[in-house]
Amino acid sequence: MSTIKLRDVHKHYGQVKAVRGISFECADREILAILGPSGAGKTSTLKMIAGLEPITRGEIFDNGNLINFLPPEKRNAAMVFESYALYPHFTVYENIAFPLRSKSAQLNREAIDTRVQEIAEMLQIKPLLDRRPAELSGGQKQRVSLGRALAKRAEVLLMDEPLSHLDAKLRHHMRRELKKYQRSLDTTIIYVTHDYLEALALAHKIVILNMGVIHQIGTPGEVYNHPADTFVASLIGQPRINLIPCRIQNGSAGELTCVSKDGSFHVPCPLAAAQLPPDLREVLVGIRPQYLRISPDPDDQGMAGEIYVSEYRGTDSIVEVKVGEHVLKSLTMEHDYRIAQAVRIQASKTDIMLFDTDTGKNLSGHMNHNSQVER
Amino acid sequence: MMKRSRYSTPKHRTLIWLALAGYAVFALFPLIWVVMMSFKSHIDIVSPVPKFIFTPSIENYRAILFGGQSVQYEAGQTDFLLYFRNSCIITISAVLLSLLAGVPAAYALARYRFRFKDDIAFTFLSFRFAPEVAVIIPIYILYQRLHLYNTYVGLIFVYQLITLPLIVWIVRGYFEDISVEIEQAAKLDGYSWWGVFTKIALPLVKPGLASTAVLAFIFAWNNFIFGLILGSSDTYPSTVGTLGFISYESVLWGQMAAATVITILPPLILAIFIQKYLVRGLTMGAIRG
Numbered sequence: 080m081s082t083i084k085l086r087d088v089h090k091h092y093g094q095v096k097a098v099r100g101i102s103f104e105c106a107d108r109e110i111l112a113i114l115g116p117s118g119a120g121k122t123s124t125l126k127m128i129a130g131l132e133p134i135t136r137g138e139i140f141d142n143g144n145l146i147n148f149l150p151p152e153k154r155n156a157a158m159v160f161e162s163y164a165l166y167p168h169f170t171v172y173e174n175i176a177f178p179l180r181s182k183s184a185q186l187n188r189e190a191i192d193t194r195v196q197e198i199a200e201m202l203q204i205k206p207l208l209d210r211r212p213a214e215l216s217g218g219q220k221q222r223v224s225l226g227r228a229l230a231k232r233a234e235v236l237l238m239d240e241p242l243s244h245l246d247a248k249l250r251h252h253m254r255r256e257l258k259k260y261q262r263s264l265d266t267t268i269i270y271v272t273h274d275y276l277e278a279l280a281l282a283h284k285i286v287i288l289n290m291g292v293i294h295q296i297g298t299p300g301e302v303y304n305h306p307a308d309t310f311v312a313s314l315i316g317q318p319r320i321n322l323i324p325c326r327i328q329n330g331s332a333g334e335l336t337c338v339s340k341d342g343s344f345h346v347p348c349p350l351a352a353a354q355l356p357p358d359l360r361e362v363l364v365g366i367r368p369q370y371l372r373i374s375p376d377p378d379d380q381g382m383a384g385e386i387y388v389s390e391y392r393g394t395d396s397i398v399e400v401k402v403g404e405h406v407l408k409s410l411t412m413e414h415d416y417r418i419a420q421a422v423r424i425q426a427s428k429t430d431i432m433l434f435d436t437d438t439g440k441n442l443s444g445h446m447n448h449n450s451q452v453e454r
Numbered sequence: 455m456m457k458r459s460r461y462s463t464p465k466h467r468t469l470i471w472l473a474l475a476g477y478a479v480f481a482l483f484p485l486i487w488v489v490m491m492s493f494k495s496h497i498d499i500v501s502p503v504p505k506f507i508f509t510p511s512i513e514n515y516r517a518i519l520f521g522g523q524s525v526q527y528e529a530g531q532t533d534f535l536l537y538f539r540n541s542c543i544i545t546i547s548a549v550l551l552s553l554l555a556g557v558p559a560a561y562a563l564a565r566y567r568f569r570f571k572d573d574i575a576f577t578f579l580s581f582r583f584a585p586e587v588a589v590i591i592p593i594y595i596l597y598q599r600l601h602l603y604n605t606y607v608g609l610i611f612v613y614q615l616i617t618l619p620l621i622v623w624i625v626r627g628y629f630e631d632i633s634v635e636i637e638q639a640a641k642l643d644g645y646s647w648w649g650v651f652t653k654i655a656l657p658l659v660k661p662g663l664a665s666t667a668v669l670a671f672i673f674a675w676n677n678f679i680f681g682l683i684l685g686s687s688d689t690y691p692s693t694v695g696t697l698g699f700i701s702y703e704s705v706l707w708g709q710m711a712a713a714t715v716i717t718i719l720p721p722l723i724l725a726i727f728i729q730k731y732l733v734r735g736l737t738m739g740a741i742r743g
Binding site for chain 2: 150154164177178184
């Protein structure tokens with residue numbers, strides 16, 4: 080049983096401010112993902128929770144107890160490092176047994192052996208127990224480092240990009256395994272990643288971090304469907320969300336319309352005039368590629384455009400359509416488009432998001448910072 | 455597969471072989487000569503025409519190791535065994551003391567950020583490039599006053615100028631090569647600083663530590679001037695003791711050569727044993743994986 084809470088935590092390295100006042104809470108037995116690009120302060124945050132980096136300012140609590148000054152060996156946390164950090168002079172067996180042989184573990188030889196065998200069984204690394212880390216492949220090293228972290232049976236498991244050095248297939252496999260273990264282990268997991276798919280697939284709650292500042296905290300559904308700002312919207316989703324600078328105008332039928340500068344791009348405004356801040360004229364219109372529909376019939380409704388480039392991916396295609404001076408990405412099942420073919424494109428009102436041009440904030444306003452975690 | 459170099463034609467290889475052989479003869483000839491000398495009789499040694507063919511005898515070795523009639527000249531008597539023992543005591547103690555003080559220092563310089571860190575590291579290094587004669591006179595005067603002159607402790611202490619910088623600088627490089635995350639992992643595995651240091655950091659630098667210690671031993675063993683100035687006939691190391699074979703009446707070349715050969719042996723044997731690691735030890739830190 081462990082709840083981790085950060086309150087206004089800062090981390091400075093000399094002049095460099097890696098983390099600038101972040102607060103979040105990770106509930107017991109929750110998987111919390113910290114998602115962000117490189118240099119966002121993710122690893123610094125994790126190492127502060129582990130006690131490996133001193134905290135410049137702020138407080139970290141474990142079950143309500145302040146742990147700022149608790150040394151790492153006394154914390155109830157285990158960590159999987161991005162570099163795996165296996166002990167090169169130990170065998171796999173000794174690596175996994177090492178946390179069990181510490182003074183605080185207080186285990187006898189038989190208990191240690193039982194626990195190591197148990198973990199080796201679970202992670203399917205039994206045949207590797209006598210090998211040294213230099214003789215292991217990347218995926219095997221990853222399993223061993225996970226095994227070492229699990230051996231301690233800590234209440235908090237910290238994972239720093241544990242899958243980033245694996246190839247795509249193995250990464251997908253390990254992602255599933257992790258989710259499976261989490262259920263059987265009943266641990267709180269804080270998981271750092273730059274891969275939004277990993278975060279969406281694994282986490283109950285996602286903290287989106289950039290330049291040491293939190294942009295949004297929410298469930299995977301919330302951060303995907305209701306991104307707090309353009310940064311979150313662009314970070315999550317591949318291909319990236321289309322963002323088009325527009326003006327809000329009164330359309331011919333009296334309804335509000337978002338129109339780009341050259342007039343070629345125009346979509347209905349998803350918000351009523353009363354919902355919009357007064358004096359707002361300039362906005363960024365965001366449409367996810369899968370919501371941008373292409374019709375090959377040039378007489379159909381929507382904006383006129385022409386196919387710019389098309390990338391066939393098997394299950395779907397990424398089609399880029401040129402509308403005036405804008406190039407829009409669309410994700411579609413159809414793939415028999417010719418370059419320069421004239422098409423019509425449109426998006427429904429409910430799939431359109433509006434962002435503030437200056438601050439990047441989502442104007443749709445129905446996203447929720449502290450919603451309940453879905454299990 | 456090895457890349458075939460353009461220097462691998464038979465002609466080139468012969469030339470390279472000749473050049474290397476030439477250098478080997480140049481470098482090894484004095485050594486071979488002194489070994490030959492140690493097995494010659496006095497008459498053969500002083501013969502005006504250098505003799506390559508002679509009847510070998512172990513008389514010189516017998517004389518310096520067990521004494522005997524060969525030591526005929528009163529002034530030429532020298533207690534080689536004592537000096538050899540002095541060398542062993544001073545050098546081994548100096549290396550052990552350097553390891554004790556130098557390994558923690560190397561770790562601190564490799565891992566921690568503190569004020570004057572680089573200045574401290576540089577000061578250690580500067581001991582190596584200051585010539586020994588530059589400091590020997592003040593040290594001599596200090597030693598006289600502190601009653602360290604002609605003592606093992608004094609010599610072990612002054613030998614730190616040779617062994618300590620070497621150990622601090624090379625071992626620092628080994629510690630820097632250990633990933634910080636490995637030590638962090640050990641901390642999270644429930645080990646205190648001391649546990650991490652003894653169970654992870656030290657075992658990982660052990661091979662490097664051994665070769666560095668041997669290197670320091672060789673440098674210390676070969677030292678001449680500290681023993682000459684700061685020691686006396688009780689504490690001379692064998693490098694200085696060998697001079698004792700030179701007397702007013704005669705020079706006992708044969709015994710001197712035998713003493714030299716025995717003195718060379720310990721560092722030679724060690725160097726051969728750790729040759730592989732020695733080269734690695736010296737280039738370590740220069741090359742980063």
